[in-house]
Amino acid sequence: MRHKMFLLVLMLGVFLAAQYTAPHTNPGPAADRIVGKSVPIAQAGAAVKAGDIDVYIFGMRAAQAAPLKGDPSVVLYTAAAGFNDIVLNPAPSNPPCANPFSSRAIRYAMQFVVDRDYVANEIFKGFAVPMYIWLSQYDPTYSIVADIISQLGIRYDLDYAKAIVDSEMPKLGATKGQDGKWYCKGKPVTLIGLIRVEDERKDIGDAFASALEQLGFTVDRKYVTFDVAIQTVYGTDPAQFQWHFYTEGWGKGGIDRWDTSSISQYCASWFGYMPGWGTTGWYNYANATIDEITDKLYKGKYTSFKEYVELYRKATLMCIQESVRVFVNTNLNAFVASPQLKGVTVDLGAGLRASVYNARNWYVPGRDVVNVGHLWIWTASSAWNPVPQGGFTDVYSVDWFRMMYDPAVWNHPFTGEPMPFRATYVVETKGPAGYFDVPADAYRWDAKQKAWVSAGGAKAKSKVVFNYAKYIGAKWHDGQPIKLADVLFIYAFMWDISNDPQKVARESGVASYVNATMSLIKGIRVVNDTAIEVYIDYWHFDPNYIASMAVYTPDMPWEIYYATDQLVYVKQTYAASRASATKYNVPWLSLILKDHAKAAADVLQDALSKGVYPESWFKIGNKTLLTKDEALARYKAAIDWFNKYGHLIISQGPFYLYAIDTAKQYIELRAYRDPTYPYKPGAFYFGVATPVSIKAINVPAVTVGQPASVSVSLEVPTGAGKIYYKWGVVDPTTGRFIYISEEASAAGAPLTINMPADVSSKLTANKPYKFWVLTYAENVPIVSEATQVFVPKAAAPATTTPAATTPPATATPTATPPQPTVATTTAPAAGSTTALAAAVVGILVIIAALALALRKKSGGAQQ
Numbered sequence: 001m002r003h004k005m006f007l008l009v010l011m012l013g014v015f016l017a018a019q020y021t022a023p024h025t026n027p028g029p030a031a032d033r034i035v036g037k038s039v040p041i042a043q044a045g046a047a048v049k050a051g052d053i054d055v056y057i058f059g060m061r062a063a064q065a066a067p068l069k070g071d072p073s074v075v076l077y078t079a080a081a082g083f084n085d086i087v088l089n090p091a092p093s094n095p096p097c098a099n100p101f102s103s104r105a106i107r108y109a110m111q112f113v114v115d116r117d118y119v120a121n122e123i124f125k126g127f128a129v130p131m132y133i134w135l136s137q138y139d140p141t142y143s144i145v146a147d148i149i150s151q152l153g154i155r156y157d158l159d160y161a162k163a164i165v166d167s168e169m170p171k172l173g174a175t176k177g178q179d180g181k182w183y184c185k186g187k188p189v190t191l192i193g194l195i196r197v198e199d200e201r202k203d204i205g206d207a208f209a210s211a212l213e214q215l216g217f218t219v220d221r222k223y224v225t226f227d228v229a230i231q232t233v234y235g236t237d238p239a240q241f242q243w244h245f246y247t248e249g250w251g252k253g254g255i256d257r258w259d260t261s262s263i264s265q266y267c268a269s270w271f272g273y274m275p276g277w278g279t280t281g282w283y284n285y286a287n288a289t290i291d292e293i294t295d296k297l298y299k300g301k302y303t304s305f306k307e308y309v310e311l312y313r314k315a316t317l318m319c320i321q322e323s324v325r326v327f328v329n330t331n332l333n334a335f336v337a338s339p340q341l342k343g344v345t346v347d348l349g350a351g352l353r354a355s356v357y358n359a360r361n362w363y364v365p366g367r368d369v370v371n372v373g374h375l376w377i378w379t380a381s382s383a384w385n386p387v388p389q390g391g392f393t394d395v396y397s398v399d400w401f402r403m404m405y406d407p408a409v410w411n412h413p414f415t416g417e418p419m420p421f422r423a424t425y426v427v428e429t430k431g432p433a434g435y436f437d438v439p440a441d442a443y444r445w446d447a448k449q450k451a452w453v454s455a456g457g458a459k460a461k462s463k464v465v466f467n468y469a470k471y472i473g474a475k476w477h478d479g480q481p482i483k484l485a486d487v488l489f490i491y492a493f494m495w496d497i498s499n500d501p502q503k504v505a506r507e508s509g510v511a512s513y514v515n516a517t518m519s520l521i522k523g524i525r526v527v528n529d530t531a532i533e534v535y536i537d538y539w540h541f542d543p544n545y546i547a548s549m550a551v552y553t554p555d556m557p558w559e560i561y562y563a564t565d566q567l568v569y570v571k572q573t574y575a576a577s578r579a580s581a582t583k584y585n586v587p588w589l590s591l592i593l594k595d596h597a598k599a600a601a602d603v604l605q606d607a608l609s610k611g612v613y614p615e616s617w618f619k620i621g622n623k624t625l626l627t628k629d630e631a632l633a634r635y636k637a638a639i640d641w642f643n644k645y646g647h648l649i650i651s652q653g654p655f656y657l658y659a660i661d662t663a664k665q666y667i668e669l670r671a672y673r674d675p676t677y678p679y680k681p682g683a684f685y686f687g688v689a690t691p692v693s694i695k696a697i698n699v700p701a702v703t704v705g706q707p708a709s710v711s712v713s714l715e716v717p718t719g720a721g722k723i724y725y726k727w728g729v730v731d732p733t734t735g736r737f738i739y740i741s742e743e744a745s746a747a748g749a750p751l752t753i754n755m756p757a758d759v760s761s762k763l764t765a766n767k768p769y770k771f772w773v774l775t776y777a778e779n780v781p782i783v784s785e786a787t788q789v790f791v792p793k794a795a796a797p798a799t800t801t802p803a804a805t806t807p808p809a810t811a812t813p814t815a816t817p818p819q820p821t822v823a824t825t826t827a828p829a830a831g832s833t834t835a836l837a838a839a840v841v842g843i844l845v846i847i848a849a850l851a852l853a854l855r856k857k858s859g860g861a862q863q
Contacts, residue, residue: 020343022681023363028671029654030343030363030681031370034403038665039373041199045336049073053373054341054364057353057399059333061199062125074336077344077688079351080138081333082251083131084201085266086110086208086326089245089275091238091283097174097184100165100191100217101244107323109164113211114204115156119329123203128329133316134266136330138348140416140781141259143743144309145316146774147728152320153735158211165215181216188218191244194232197223198375201247204328208245230381230394235582238275239283248325251395255349257416257781258542260297263312267319268294270512272389274324278509279579290318299520300461300538300549303432308541340364345686347413348782353395356410356421359403359669360654361685374399378662381578383590384649385564386556387497389513390576391589403669404477405653406679408466408553414689414780418548422678425551426465427543435459438535442523443620445492447499452492452620455523460535464550469530474676476557477656478641480634484529485618485625489558492617493565494518503569506584507576521550526623557650558626559634562607562614563600564589573599591648592660601642608635654679690717691782692775699771699790705761706795707754712773714749714784721778722746727753729763730770730787738762738769751775765794 023030039047044056045068059082068074088107093099100106116130132149135142166176174182174189182189191212195205202223209219222243224232233246256262264271269278269286271294276284293315295301302308335352337344343361344352352358362370376382376396384401385391392398408423430436440456471482497503498515525533534550567574567589574589574596575581581588591597607613613631618624642648649657654677655669695713702708716723728740739759753773763769770787 020361020682020685020687023342023365025680026673027675027677027680028673029360031359032368032671033658034359034362034370034372034655034667034669036372036374036377036400036667036669038375038377041375044373045074047373048336048338051338053371055337055344055352055362055370056335056373058373058375058395059331059351059353060336062123062127062334065127065334065336066125068334068336073339075339075341077335077337077346077352078127078332079335079346079348080129080136080252080330081335081347081349081351081353082249082331083134083136084204084328084331085131085134085248085250086114086204086328087233087246087248087275088324088326089238089241089243090285090324091241091275093241095173095185097169097172097182097189099241099244100169100172100174100182100189103168103172104322105164105168107326108321109161109168110326111154111320111323112157112161113215114208114326114328116328117156119200119204119207123200123207124329124331127332127334129332131327131330133320133327134262134325135259137783137785138330139259139262140255140257140776140783141312143724143726143774143776143781143783145313146783146785147737147740148313148316148320150730150772151736154320158214161211162215169216176216181218189216190218190220192220192222192242194222194224194229194243194246196229196247196249197225199249201249205247208247226376226394227380230578231582234277235578237279237282238285251354251398252349253354253398254347254411255413255416256411258308258540258545259312260300260545263315263319264294264298264516266325267315267322270295270516271298272509272513277579278512279583280505280508281583282579285324287318287322290315290322293318295516298516300432300540300546305541338364341370343681343685344688345413345684346688348689348691348780349411349413349416353399354402355399356402356405356407356653357413357684357686360679360683361681363681377665377667378592378660383578383588384592385576385589386561387507387510387564387568387576387589388494389510390507390568393578400657400667400669401649401651403653403655404649404657405553405555405651406471407555408468408471408551409548411548413686416781417542418544421684422468422470423551423553424467424469425547427462427546428464429462429539429543429546432461432539435461435537436463436535438523439525441621442525442533442535444521444523445495447496447503450496451616454621455535458522458535460522460537461539462537462546462550463533463535464547465527465531465533466547466551467531468554470678471554471652472530474652474678475674476637476650476652477672478557478637478650479674480557480637482554482557482652483626483630484526484532486554486558487532487552488524488526488620488625489561489617490552490554491521491524493561494552495521496565497569500569506569506572507580509579510577517549524620526620526625555651557634557638558617559604559631559638560591560600560648560650563603563638563648564591566603567599571603592657593662594646597642597646597648600648601639604635604638608632608639689780691780692716692720692723692777692784694773694775694784694786697771697773697786697788699788702755702760702763702790702792703795704763704765704792705757707757708760710753710755710771712749712751712753712775714751714775716749716777717780720780723749723751723775723777724781725751725753725773725775727774728772729755729759730772732768732770732789737772740772760792763792765792767791 041061047053088101092102120128236242265273272278274285276282345357382397383391406422410421438455438458442455443452444455446453498511504511520538523535536550568576618626658670659668693715698711723746726743729738768791772787774785776783
């Protein structure tokens with residue numbers, strides 16, 4: 001069955017804190033200039049008060065943010081925009097006892113070494129919440145694994161951790177001396193800890209190091225800044241043991257409704273973010289089962305929402321068991337701004353940073369400039385190049401570049417739902433089991449022949465027509481017209497670097513990451529001058545995710561990608577990634593550095609002088625997407641741009657890069673006012689959203705064997721949409737659920753939850769239990785979770801017969817995930833989804849057993 005789906009953008013105006021008043025109606029952004037400079041975190045509040053900056057886009061330290069609460073001279077915007085973890089080096093050592101973290105059991109013990117409540121409440125002064133995996137209650141997907149976290153009973157318990165370590169270290173060949181220290185072949189077992197000093201991670205690292213010392217390890221604390229840490233941890237082979245643990249920090253790029261990438265990033269080796277980082281020749285951590293499951297999640301190899309949930313839960317549990325990362329806290333980052341700053345949109349997953357929404361709409365009345373503070377404008381680990389997993393891997397490069405380009409598709413700042421940004425799309429899918437036959441006039445890039453070849457005969461579950469009309473006909477920042485050739489060149493570039501054996505060997509981590517997507521794309525058909533039809537062997541229960549998986553944004557002109565390809569893969573005088581730069585002892589390509597940009601400009605000058613261009617890259621069937629004269633004009637424009645600005649960052653968004661001084665930590669962006677630019681101030685302004693929160697749980701007198709009605713009062717903002725919720729009963733002595741419900745929906749608050757007689761009959765009279773509730777809103781799917789202790793009483797003899805239970809009239813169980821913002825023009829998609837709770841209940845016993853077995857066996861964008 002074929003289904004056609006069109007996206008409807010949900011603007012959520014009801015959540016806006018204030019309506020947007022544009023300062024003008026010219027094309028481009030609200031302000032004429034964005035001026036950025038480095039400001040230490042401790043000085044951010046004072047800098048805003050003094051008028052030196054209008055907004056600070058790096059999350060403030062809690063100690064600096066707390067005194068600003070209620071201060072009328074500033075505004076604090078808060079979002080769960082980052083998190084911290086401790087990554088452990090799992091590389092095997094010789095002798096084995098030299099690296100305790102090679103033991104999975106000892107790594108799992110580290111989950112009980114961290115006092116997450118202390119970190120959140122004392123170190124972060126309440127500007128953080130405890131975190132146990134890569135998600136927290138501020139991530140929508142957390143709703144499907146929250147009970148797993150509860151049942152594992154991870155807590156601060158140094159005695160429990162010590163018991164595991166004392167049991168496992170002798171198995172590795174270690175002995176404990178009379179001084180209480182562990183020794184390996186007569187030498188102290190010394191763990192090198194890289195502890196970041198710029199923020200709260202210093203306190204986290206010190207606390208972790210102190211706990212390790214109490215367990216009998218010797219800790220070599222190395223206090224480091226960003227550059228040293230990144231180079232040491234991600235730029236060296238873990239088997240060299242230049243580090244044993246590192247206080248990682250991550251800045252989120254936005255909110256994501258249904259996660260498939262984060263679980264892969266923090267758990268799977270193929271994604272390139274596990275120790276070894278996918279670099280050929282280094283030790284690389286890998287768990288084959290986790291890799292297999294996350295591959296299925298990422299590539300849509302499931303047949304229903306139920307199966308997605310089952311896979312996600314299984315991989316989550318396994319990742320916790322492996323404990324290569326010990327997640328510590330989600331930061332409730334506080335971003336300080338002037339009350340005069342207008343046009344602020346708070347992305348629930350990124351706050352004010354990493355935003356494609358904010359800079360375009362920011363302005364201060366009466367001024368043409370917005371002054372922006374950041375911790376750094378540039379660091380030696382901030383590489384600006386367009387290779388995925390090569391450049392733009394740190395928050396400093398990402399935050400600035402996102403002010404300069406328009407993505408084709410982006411996630412809504414409140415729902416996390418992918419939506420059109422500058423490209424529109426239509427999704428058609430055959431469902432999880434059906435296939436389209438890819439037509440003969442669809443093509444794919446052949447890395448061996450260096451040519452587009454027919455993809456006819458291939459099969460794909462879905463196809464997406466992307467219309468790039470808002471790009472085509474507009475211009476790049478250097479004045480050259482954007483063409484469909486730019487889009488197709490990027491697809492070919494991605495196929496090439498992930499399939500050409502020599503290129504794969506040169507940048508293995510990059511190739512592994514890129515191929516995860518490109519292996520799914522089976523062919524591309526050119527529809528007309530502005531549209532392409534992408535055939536992708538991928539299905540998702542939310543069709544917007546199919547579009548998101550299939551799309552590439554023309555973020556830089558094809559000639560910049562071409563110059564990058566020549567420098568990294570052909571001449572091999574530069575590397576795309578940090579790891580390869582270290583491995584081959586060549587510079588890490590960054591097109592904002594003048595000498596790097598000159599090398600790229602020289603490549604273009606050479607091609608211009610010889611009158612050559614990569615013609616085969618633009619010949620698709622009987623179509624030629626770019627002529628030689630157009631290519632030579634592109635070369636010249638890019639060279640002229642370099643000669644004028646000293647860099648080769650050319651894009652198509654609301655601002656262009658006018659100047660950057662890496663030594664002075666200064667950047668200046670200027671408004672792009674070309675009349676062909678399609679957007680004006682006010683476009684993509686959303687304001688501030690408020691999630692649902694639980695005010696109170698009213699559990700009445702519960703009688704064993706009889707139904708009971710529980711009332712949950714909520715704070716629900718206007719326009720929240722349906723309320724989704726789950727509830728359960730927890731035995732506090734074991735930490736496990738006696739019962740957990742299916743997910744249900746309600747039209748509003750308060751929630752009335754009926755506890756059936758067959759649930760209350762599982763309870764023991766006069767024993768305390770916890771009533772657990774998880775809830776979120778359709779339009780702001782941030783999870784609110786709470787518990788209430790209750791003590792059931794024994795039933796009187798005359799009333800022991802259980803009464804029939806009728807579901808509350810205001811609640812209906814959901815057999816599908818909350819509906820995405822799409823309209824289906826035919827029948828519902830094939831393979832309709834089943835209840836989230838079916839997956840929850842279906843594997844609950846397995847999870848509990850695995851967790852118990854593990855406990856018994858034991859004694860499991862960078863900042």
